[in-house]
Amino acid sequence: MMLKRITILGSTGSIGQSTLKVLATQPDYQVFALTANENVDLLLGQCQQFKPEFAVLGRPALAQDLAVKLQALGLATKVLSGPAALVQVAADPAVTHVMAAIVGGAGLAPSFAAADAGKVILLANKEALVMAGAIFMDAVARSNATLLPVDSEHNAIFQCLGQSSHVGKGVQRILLTGSGGPFLDTPLAALDQVTPDDACRHPNWDMGRKISVDSATMMNKGLELIEACWLFDVPPEKIEFVIHPQSIVHSMVEFVDGSVVAQLGQPDMRTPIAHVLAFPERVGAGVAGLDFSKLTALEFRSPELSRFPVLSMARSVASGPKSLAITFNAANEVAVEAFLAERLSFLNISIVIKAALDAAETPELHSLDDVLACDTAARALTRRILTSL
Numbered sequence: 001m002m003l004k005r006i007t008i009l010g011s012t013g014s015i016g017q018s019t020l021k022v023l024a025t026q027p028d029y030q031v032f033a034l035t036a037n038e039n040v041d042l043l044l045g046q047c048q049q050f051k052p053e054f055a056v057l058g059r060p061a062l063a064q065d066l067a068v069k070l071q072a073l074g075l076a077t078k079v080l081s082g083p084a085a086l087v088q089v090a091a092d093p094a095v096t097h098v099m100a101a102i103v104g105g106a107g108l109a110p111s112f113a114a115a116d117a118g119k120v121i122l123l124a125n126k127e128a129l130v131m132a133g134a135i136f137m138d139a140v141a142r143s144n145a146t147l148l149p150v151d152s153e154h155n156a157i158f159q160c161l162g163q164s165s166h167v168g169k170g171v172q173r174i175l176l177t178g179s180g181g182p183f184l185d186t187p188l189a190a191l192d193q194v195t196p197d198d199a200c201r202h203p204n205w206d207m208g209r210k211i212s213v214d215s216a217t218m219m220n221k222g223l224e225l226i227e228a229c230w231l232f233d234v235p236p237e238k239i240e241f242v243i244h245p246q247s248i249v250h251s252m253v254e255f256v257d258g259s260v261v262a263q264l265g266q267p268d269m270r271t272p273i274a275h276v277l278a279f280p281e282r283v284g285a286g287v288a289g290l291d292f293s294k295l296t297a298l299e300f301r302s303p304e305l306s307r308f309p310v311l312s313m314a315r316s317v318a319s320g321p322k323s324l325a326i327t328f329n330a331a332n333e334v335a336v337e338a339f340l341a342e343r344l345s346f347l348n349i350s351i352v353i354k355a356a357l358d359a360a361e362t363p364e365l366h367s368l369d370d371v372l373a374c375d376t377a378a379r380a381l382t383r384r385i386l387t388s389l
C-alpha cells in the first residue's frame, strides 16, 4: 500500500468537509495540510482529528489564534497564513494529492501550483479551469500531473468515457445534466422578488452559498460547459445542456454508434470524491446505492434559454477569446457577492454579467500573471457597472 499525502485546499467548505468524511475511512491517506479562509474553530477540530503538518488561514491574526489553540491541545501542526502559504502547501514535495476545493478565483493560484508541481489534482474548483484553462492544461501536461474531475457532471463524463479521458473520434455528444435549480418552474414574474435564502435552497444538493446561487441562475452549468471543454478537449458545440430535475443521472456521453452511457447515483458529492481519491480503484463513500423500486420518474427536458440567459452567454464565451471566460467568471463572482449581500437583485446578476462581457477588453494571455491581471480588471469593471445601476 503506497502512502498518499494530501493537501485539502478549502477543507472547511462543503466539498472539503465531504472529503474529510471519506478520508476518515481511508488508511492509505495521510493529511499533509488543511486550509480555511476564516473558520478557526472548524479548522481546529479538523486538525485534532487528522493531525496535519500544516494548517493555513486567510489572515495572520486568525493563524495566531489557531496556533495558540493548537498548542493548548499539545498538537504540533504548524500554522501559516495568506495566499503564498496556500501555494506552498499545494506544491510541497511531500504532497502527492491536492484536493482543490477553494471557491472562486481565490483557488486559482494554489490549484495551478499543484498542476505545476506534478501532483494528482482532484479538481472541484471549476473557476480555476474556467479562468486559466489553456495554461492550466499546459502545466498539467508539462509536469506530468494527473487531473481528476470532482465536479459531479465531469466526474460522470470521465467515468462514461471509460479508458480514454478525452473525447476521441467515437464521441457524438456530451449531455451535461443540471437540475435547473430552485427556480426551474417559478413564474418568471416572481423572480425579481427572490432572496438569497430562496436562491440557496437547492432542491437536491447541499452546497456552499456561491455555487448555490450559480445553480439558481444556471451560471453553474455555464461554467461547467467551459470546464468540460478544457477537461475533455471538446468543442462547445459537442456539449448539450439537459435539465434533469431529480439529479440522479449526473451526465451522459453519446457515442457515434448510438450508445448513450450515463452515470447514476445519489446526489451526494462523497461519491465523486471517493472516486477520485481511490482512482483507479474503488472504495466506499458512505453513500447508499439507488433503490430502483422507488425511482418512479427520471425527467429530462431542454432548458428555457430566456429563463437562464447565462447559458447562451456561456456558449459564446466558450468559443470566443480566452480572456472572456475570465470576465464571465469574475463578473459573476462580484455580482453574486452583491446579491448575497442584498445589494443586487437576482435578475440583475445576469444583466451585470452581460454588461461586463460587452465592455471587457480581450487581452492575450500567456501566463498566470496575465490571467490574474485580467481577473483584477474584470472585477473592477464589474464594480463600476454595479455602482452605475
Ligand code: NAD
Residues within 6 Å of the ligand: 009, 010, 011, 012, 013, 014, 015, 016, 035, 036, 037, 038, 039, 058, 100, 101, 102, 103, 104, 106, 124, 125, 126, 127, 150, 151, 152, 205, 206, 207, 208, 209, 210, 211, 269
Ligand atoms: P464553500 O463556500 O462551502 O467552501 C469554500 C472553501 O474555500 C472554504 O473552506 C473557505 O474557507 C475557502 N475559501 C473561500 N474563500 C477563500 C479565500 N479567499 N482564500 C482561501 N480560502 C478561501 O464552497 P463549496 O461548495 O465547497 O465549493 C468549493 C468549490 O467546489 C467551488 O469551486 C465549487 O464550484 C466547487 N463544487 C462544489 C460542489 C458542492 O457540492 N459544494 C459541487 C461541485 C463543485
Ligand code: MG
Residues within 6 Å of the ligand: 151, 152, 153, 154, 224
Ligand atoms: Mg456540478
